[in-house]
Amino acid sequence: MSAPTPSVPADAGILDPRTGEHVTSVYRIAEADPDRIAVIEAGGRQVTFGQLADAAHGYARGLRELGLETGDCIVLLAPNSIEFLEVYYAAMEIGLYVAPANWHLTGPEVAYILENSGSTVFIADTRFADVATVAAGEAGFDPARCYAIGEVPGFRPLPELTVPAAGEDPLPSSRTLGGPMLYTSGTTGRPKGVRRPLTGASPDQVTVPNYYFFAGFDIQAPDNVHICGSPLYHTAVLNFVTISLNLGQxxxxxxxxxxxxxxRLIDAHGVTQSHMVPTQFSRLLELPEDVRAKYDVSSLRTIVHGAAPCPKHVKQAMLDWWGPVLTEYYAGTEGGGCTITGEEWLRKPGSVGRPWKTTTLKILDDDGNELPTGEIGNVYLQMHGSKFEYHQDKEKTAKTYVGELFTMGDIGYVDEDGYLFLCDRKNDMIISGGVNIYPAEIESEMTRHEAVRDAAVFGIPHKDWGEEVKAVIELAEGYPESDELKAHILEDLSGRLAKFKMPRSIDVVDELPRQANGKLMKRTLKDPYWADAK
Incomplete structure (x- = not known):
């Protein structure tokens, strides 16, 4: 007999005083309690659920008038702001994909996302005007379909996207749930858009997986207050903000x-929950004791953290300060994951937890066979009822899967109690300050310089960020090593790569170690740097 299909509990969300029904989603909450505070910016500007939904409806009608249909995509280049969320919810209620662009990217990098995603509308904030104009130009975007939050040369003001309601019904036509399309870099160096099939679900009800995702952290109650301190173009950050809003928080x-x-904001607004990365913990711990003591953080219930390994001493110090409110998770844009609470971590230090109820976790060998408890192998996950694909990259998608299980390229083991411990990353991804950085793209760009014959890029230890980007190069004949040449190579690279991807330093070797088949033996280069840190 199959297990019953889970559903969202009847008491989820907020109570509609008109009907006595509990409702979820920004749109239903806006109808039930339009004056309920939805978003508060750090500077004090705020909007209610009614105002947020009204703006979203207007933009949604405008996108429909531009001819966008279910399954089409828009790109959004904007900082954390009310406008970001208004546009996001506009797309979500009419079945569009939204690709939030990393605003550290260069113009050509954003142009690639515009082209690869197949987007037909581009919305950018005035803060990133220079990048936006270059991106739109390189992608050959129609200026009539480019909108600016503030002012961007050649872009239409965002209010022009708003189309008033025809009659009393404020809702746009053909409403169906859309989805985010977030870009995660691949080992080939080009970002890959993770695009899930649209479900056809109603936008007026929080999805079952989203509800139980929050319930797994015990942060599903509508009286929670979430604080967002990281960019909304990150998968987990966007998920936490939008699910919070859809539950009435x-x-x-x-x-x-x-x-x-x-x-200050935790104290001022009675914040109860957040999503953070370990680097933020380190920065908080650097504050003098008298500064920490100025603010009341007793309202905190659950601080969820992930995206990068957290040093044990940092986590212990945060638990000592804030109490056992820290909950760690291991997951990715692709879906599925594990969780460990603060109390559990004190019993299992170093673990990233046990799998979610919606996730299957297995450790497999290189042939796809399951390994026994305690044996190190490849970490594979399955998010029940969901399967992703890398947009326009069937080969990468296929390589990621073994049956219904997928891997994010990590190796580890599961102990006798079902807790996952990560040992290493099988691929060469660098994690710096919670941001994933992929070396292949940087190596490719470096070898465009006439003085660089070959290049290897990898992460080396950094006391604050976990890792920093290191480049080791082989110079072309006729180019002697010098500080001036290294500076010129980095200057040349800076025009093509976002700042966070830039190598912090360059070392030169006579010849990079490669096997006969051309494979770079990167471990030979990396080990001495990591040995010094032990």
């Missing part, structure tokens, strides 16, 4: 994260 948006400002 207020969201405090930070445009630029600083440790004391976060403490």
């Amino acid at each position: 207020a969201v405090v948006l930070m445009d630029k994260w600083t440790p004391e400002e976060m403490l």
Whole structure:
């Protein structure tokens, strides 16, 4: 007999005083309690659920008038702001994909996302005007379909996208749930858009997986207040903000994260939950004791963290300060994951937890065979009822799967109690300050310089960020090593890569170690740097 299909509990969300029904989603909450506070920006600007939904409906009608249909995509280049969320919810209620672009990218990198995603509308904030104009130009975008939050040369003001309702019904036509399309870099160096099939579900009800995702952290109650201190173009960050709103929770948006400002906002707004990365913990711990003592953080219930390994001493110090409110998870854009609470971590230090109820976890060998408890192998997950694909990359998608299980390229083991411990990353991904950086793209760009015959890029230890980007190069004949040449190579690279991808330093070797088949033996280069840190 098959297990019953889970459903969202009848008491989820907020109570509609008109009907006595509990409702979820921004749109239903806006009808039931339009004056309920939805979003508060750090500077004090705020909107209610009614205002947020009204703006989303207007933009949604405008997107429909432009001819966008279910399954089409838009690209959004904007900081954490009310406008970001208004546009996002507009797309979500008419079945569109939204690709939030990393605003550290260069113009050509954003142009690639515009082209690869097949987007037909581009919305950018005035803060990124230079990048936006280059991206739109390189992608050959129709200026009539480019909209600006503020002012961007050649772009139409965002309010022009709004189309008033025809009659009393404010809802746009053909409403169906859309989805985010977030870009995660691949080992080939080009970003890959993770695009899930649209479900055809109603936008007026929080999805079952989203509800139980929050319930797994015990943060599903509508009286929670979420604070967002990381960019909304990150998968987990966007998920936490939008699910919070869909459950009726207020969201405090930070445009630029600083440790004391976060403490101030927690105190001022009675924040109960957040999603953070370990680097933020380190910055908070650097604050003097008298500064920490100025702010009341007793409202905190659950701080979820992930995206990068958290040093044990940092996590212990945060638990000592904030109490056992830290809950760690291991997951990716692709879906599925594990969780460990603060209390569990104190019993299983170093673990990233046990799998979610919606996730199957297995450790497989290189032939796809399941390994026994305690044996190290490849970490594979399955998110029940969901399967993803890398947009326009069937080969990468196929390589990621073994049956219904997929891997994010990590190796580890599961102990006798079902807790996952990660040992290493099978691929060469660098994680710096919670941001994933892929070396192949950087290596490819470096070898475009006439002085660089060959290049290897990898992560080396950094006390604050976990890892920093290191480049080791082989110079072309006729180019002697010098500080001036290294500076010129980096300057040349800076025009093509976002700042966070840039190598912090360059070392030169006579010849990079490659096998006869051309494979770079990167471990030979990396090990000495990591040995010094042990």
